[in-house]
Amino acid sequence: YPSSVLMNAMPAHVAGVKNIVMVVPTPGGTPNQLVLAAACLAGVSTCFTIGGAQAVAALAYGTKTIPAVDKIVGPGNAYVAAAKRYVFGTVGIDMIAGPSEILVICDGKTNPDWIAMDLFSQAEHDELAQAILLTPDAEFAEAVKTSIEKQLPDMPRKDIIAASLKNRGAIIVTESVEEACRIADKIAPEHLELSVEDPEKYVxxxxHAGAMFLGAYTCEALGDYCAGPNHVLPTSRTARYSSPLGVWDFQKRTSILKVxxxxxxxxxxxxxxxxxGEFLYAHSGSAMYRVKDLDSKDK
Structure with a gap:
């Protein structure tokens, strides 16, 4: 996606990365003009028309034409994710990304058609995508279910959405918004919409969430494209210990000591x-040489 080019390349560019290499599949042999335009705007140095696990391998180990890199970031299918896991250690990676996820907490005061479409927005990615609604309002839950049934037939990717909602979707009625927040925190979703009045009250x-979207007008789709900060987010509960892709992922630290x-x-x-105490006597000797030298000079 052009949006993924921007989300991955721009933080690297801002961080001062001197050489940004992009690999991109070209189905039918025709490059996507929007992807190439995004690469130009985002400061990509070089682009190779190769995709899939083989592209990950080429970037990790290098070939006659593709240089080996230090870090590989960006989305892909299950094969790309598996390849990134395999080459980690030879190169750095951003994360092992799974299918897309959205969890919506709603107090029942948002238009149910909006919430249904918000659930569709991630379900349409993949049959394995996860779309969940938590609400304390049972009538609202039924209204969203009715809206899903009404709107689904008109969706171009209706088969994918239907499979996702059937196998991985859920509408759960909770005791309160607070209970919904506790459940959401256990799920640690990639995208979390707090579609409630006064969302700051619950933040x-x-x-544990990859990204949070506060208020009825802050739909997840805006974050995917233009509201920032990034749509490369931890999935599969990895938000418990990892963060969205950002400038800091392209920077590293070195410890400097002077004693x-x-x-x-x-x-x-x-x-x-x-x-x-650790039976590392060369360590002890290294430190004590200095101590003994200073002791002798004092005498």
Whole structure:
């Protein structure tokens, strides 16, 4: 998708990455002009017309024509995800992305047609996508179900949506919005819509979500395209420990130490005790050489 090019390349460009290599499949041998335009705008250095697991392998190990890279980011199908998992360690990766997910918490005051379409927006990606509605209003839950049945026949990707909702979708009536938040936190969804009045009231109840969309007018689709900060998000409950793709994913840190003579003398004795406790005597000796040298000079 052109949007995925922007979401992956722009943070790298902002981070100061000097060489951004893009691989993209070309079904039928015809490059997607929108994808190429997005690559140009986002600062992509080089583009190769190859996709799938083989593209991941080429980027990780290098070929005669494709250079090996340091980090691979971006979406793909199950084969791409498996390939990224396989090459991790040889290169860095952003995450192992699974099928798309959306969880909507609604207090029953949003138009049910809107909520039904919000659920469709992720269900249409993949038959394995997950779309869930949590609401304390049983009548609203029925209204959304009716809206789904009404709108589904007109959707161009209706077969995919129907399969996704049947196998991975759910409408759950909760005791309260607070209970819905507790359930959502256990699910740790990729996308979480808080389609309620005063959504800020509930934000602190959520600790695990890839991205949160606050209020009835903040639909997830805006985040996919233009509202930011990124649509590359953790899925499959990995939001418990990982974050959206961002500029920081293209930066790294190096520890720098400079110890004075006095510091070497004091820290060396501490290191000596710990090193000997771990039976690492060369560590102890390395630190104590400095300590003994300073002791001898004092005398």
């Amino acid at each position: 602190d109840l959520i600790h 004075s003579k006095q510091g070497a003398y004091e820290l060396g004795k501490i290191a000596d005790v710990l090193a000997r």
